[in-house]
Amino acid sequence: MSDIQIKNVVKEYSPTFTALRGVSIDVADGEFVSLLGPSGCGKTTLLRSIAGLEDIHGGSIVVKGKVLSEKGYTMPPERRNVGLIFQSYALWPHMTVFKNIAYGLKLHGWKKADIGPRVAEVLKVVGLEGLEHRYPSQLSGGQMQRVAVARSLAAAPSVLLFDEPLSNLDAKLRESMRVELRRIQKEVGTTAVYVTHDQAEAMVISDRIVLMNQGEIVQVGTAKELYETPETMFAAKFLGFANMLAARVISTDAGGDLARFELEGIQAPIITGRARKDVLVNDRVHLSLRPEAIRVGPRRDTSHGLPGREVSLPASVEDIIYAGNICDVFLDASGLRLRAQVTPGDLEGLSVGDDVTAVFDPRSVWPVPADDATASMDTVGVAEEDGVVAAVVG
Numbered sequence: 001m002s003d004i005q006i007k008n009v010v011k012e013y014s015p016t017f018t019a020l021r022g023v024s025i026d027v028a029d030g031e032f033v034s035l036l037g038p039s040g041c042g043k044t045t046l047l048r049s050i051a052g053l054e055d056i057h058g059g060s061i062v063v064k065g066k067v068l069s070e071k072g073y074t075m076p077p078e079r080r081n082v083g084l085i086f087q088s089y090a091l092w093p094h095m096t097v098f099k100n101i102a103y104g105l106k107l108h109g110w111k112k113a114d115i116g117p118r119v120a121e122v123l124k125v126v127g128l129e130g131l132e133h134r135y136p137s138q139l140s141g142g143q144m145q146r147v148a149v150a151r152s153l154a155a156a157p158s159v160l161l162f163d164e165p166l167s168n169l170d171a172k173l174r175e176s177m178r179v180e181l182r183r184i185q186k187e188v189g190t191t192a193v194y195v196t197h198d199q200a201e202a203m204v205i206s207d208r209i210v211l212m213n214q215g216e217i218v219q220v221g222t223a224k225e226l227y228e229t230p231e232t233m234f235a236a237k238f239l240g241f242a243n244m245l246a247a248r249v250i251s252t253d254a255g256g257d258l259a260r261f262e263l264e265g266i267q268a269p270i271i272t273g274r275a276r277k278d279v280l281v282n283d284r285v286h287l288s289l290r291p292e293a294i295r296v297g298p299r300r301d302t303s304h305g306l307p308g309r310e311v312s313l314p315a316s317v318e319d320i321i322y323a324g325n326i327c328d329v330f331l332d333a334s335g336l337r338l339r340a341q342v343t344p345g346d347l348e349g350l351s352v353g354d355d356v357t358a359v360f361d362p363r364s365v366w367p368v369p370a371d372d373a374t375a376s377m378d379t380v381g382v383a384e385e386d387g388v389v390a391a392v393v394g
Helices: 043-051 097-107 112-125 141-154 171-188 199-205 223-228 233-238
Strands: 002-014 017-028 032-036 058-063 066-070 082-085 159-163 191-196 208-213 216-221 243-252 258-263 270-274 284-289 295-298 311-323 326-333 336-342 355-360 365-369 381-385 388-393
Touching: 002 043, 002 191, 017 043, 017 058, 017 191, 017 216, 032 043, 032 171, 032 199, 043 058, 043 066, 043 082, 043 159, 043 191, 043 208, 082 141, 097 112, 097 141, 112 141, 112 171, 141 171, 171 199, 191 199, 199 223, 208 223, 208 233, 216 223, 216 233, 233 243, 233 284, 233 365, 243 270, 243 336, 243 365, 258 284, 258 365, 295 336, 311 336, 326 355
Parallel strands: 032 191, 032 208, 082 159, 159 191, 243 388, 270 365
Antiparallel strands: 002 017, 002 058, 058 066, 208 216, 243 258, 243 284, 258 270, 284 365, 295 355, 311 326, 311 355, 326 336, 381 388
16 A cells, blocks of 8 residues: 555746656555655655645645645645654754654653653664763764654654755765664654665665656666666666667567667677567667676687577776776777676786676666667767766767
8 A cells, every 4th residue: 555645746946947747656655765866856856845845736745645735735844744854963952862852752742751761762763772861962973863863753753754864974874874774764664755866875775766867757666676677778877887888679589588689880799688578679779788797707709699698708908997895897899898897806817908708698788778868879989977987889
């Protein structure tokens, strides 16, 4: 059963700017859903609309069967029974941890005799027992964030809303807090909606990810679904790095599981990959191939991925970047630049200039329709995203 029902929601800030363009999504009872996308995609506007901090100009927002927002009506935030956790912890600096949490319960009309046990209960859930008499200035960033979560949990909200709550933490603490927030949410079972632009954060925390761009939903699914089977070029490039190879579908096998593709602009143009029902023979596509799917080995006989066989392409090593547990190896495969990710042990005996073989399973090659492409199919170039070079061949 859906806890949150968002149907065709429209939000206009001006006649020339529409932040949400008919957004629809259902969130199940107890589900943890992340709204993911670049700055300006509409994710925070949608979260604020659920919280009642923004009016909507079309559609509806329903929580627990109750209409909270629709055109011409916005239930006040204080009547919505939602917990909102901000980027800034918004703790009262002159109040102890106990009083910061208890204050909201007093506003909700809790009896004094019930407040103490409830504060103790939520502090245990977030792992802050024994810190109730400390002030915010005596806490670490992670502890302050957990106090903010405890304060929102205390009044037993119908929904928890997170507005990029970990953005102020350092990298190591942010990584540990992802796991901690997921643990807390699963323990209490409250439905949660989480806004972030950090793909790794969304993948760790979420049951499902709602990927947004330009006020619209691009794709909804689990982290595995979005990462391994992106529906569009935007989805393929936003979640992690992918080698994107311009190609044309030339055939599919009898079972419809695999297809043959002709790569454009290189010397060895035929490759096998996965088929999808909405991509037909002669369609132009970009093939998504994740770096970790590529193995780098000694030069040997090559194969273009016949049924039941791996794809192996002759290549030479252009560059090697050591990055600890994962290392990047940049390859030139007959004019095609590929990025592979390997372990440090795989680098032994490997040097720039070596002749090697790039090996990968055909099922790691996923076609993305080219009509959503962000790069021209008629030129050979290199696209750069987040400071990392992405292969775009056409």
